[in-house]
Amino acid sequence: MNNNTVYLPKKLPEALKILNSGKEKILPLAGGTTLLINPTENASYIELDGLNLNYIKSDKNNLSVGAMTTIGQLSVWPQAQKRAQGEPWNGLIRKCAIAIASTPNRNMITAGGNIVGLRPWSALPGVLLLLDGKIITAKGKIYPAKEFFSKLPKTILGKDIVTEIRIPLDNKDLIGGWKKFSLTSTDYPILSMGVLYKLKNKSTIENIKIVATGLTILPQRFIKTEKLLKNKQLTANTIKLLTKSLQDEAVISADIRVAKDYKREILGAIFLELINNKYNRGATEVAEKDKNK
Ligand SMILES: Cc1cc2nc3c(=O)[nH]c(=O)nc-3n(C[C@H](O)[C@H](O)[C@H](O)COP(=O)(O)OP(=O)(O)OC[C@H]3O[C@@H](n4cnc5c(N)ncnc54)[C@H](O)[C@@H]3O)c2cc1C
Structure with a gap:
């Protein structure tokens, strides 16, 4: 097998056979957008484009996204006409996808590449943790997101190819939100944060999941703060306590662009923005009244 070869398999078994064929460095x-910008010396490549892995499908149980689906396609899913009938998770996937890079980049970056080639700013892993993706x-093999992002996905995957991301639709009525913080709209994010929650009586959080990317290489859940938030009414005081808890719980690695304390502050500010929205305006009002006491 020669180095610097690009293989063009038409079927998955053929692609797997090439990937597992020898000691040479062969990469899907x-x-x-990572591989060709920073090419690995003496590597050969298996082009995944001919394997029919570009699709977004759903049945009553699951949303299935082929690994070669682009972030651009996810940023317009579901189509505008269908959005009027209500989007799953309040448009969480679309909001996350549209915040990634620029239009030309979004048309190249794939769902599979975003999760396997994990970078600190990779957004989809965060969304998959929120949505219990597989x-x-x-x-x-079928890996729950929690396992797949517990360490570098490439070490978990080995010489295998991701074909699909599957997301259960049973919780599609939960409210999702995603915010990115970056120096310019298309720059690599300093950090991003997502929430998925259920409200009762407009101002009480029945359940919530919170995730952030960009703090360390792996996406981070905030289990302790999530537990504190359960069944809490969002008054100004609880919001303050919870923001502090979130900032204390965050594990932040060194980042040449900004100080750790700066990231901690931003994290708190984004969290406030995410939970103060039109769905819990009641909560905002309670919080405002509280503040003015
Ligand atoms: C300017 C710029 C800004 C960006 N901003 C963001 C951002 O804000 N948020 C964000 O999330 N991302 C962002 N990205 C994208 C991110 O940094 C990666 O470049 C991207 O996720 C890689 O996806 P890809 O499809 O191009 O994968 P590739 O570069 O083709 O591959 C990446 C790695 O994954 C492996 N791989 C790919 N697909 C599979 C598969 N199906 N099975 C097994 N292994 C596979 C490859 O072998 C390789 O090791 C940005 C990229 C650029 C260039």
């Missing part, structure tokens, strides 16, 4: 090639591979 998806959108190429990662399906060509060897028939």
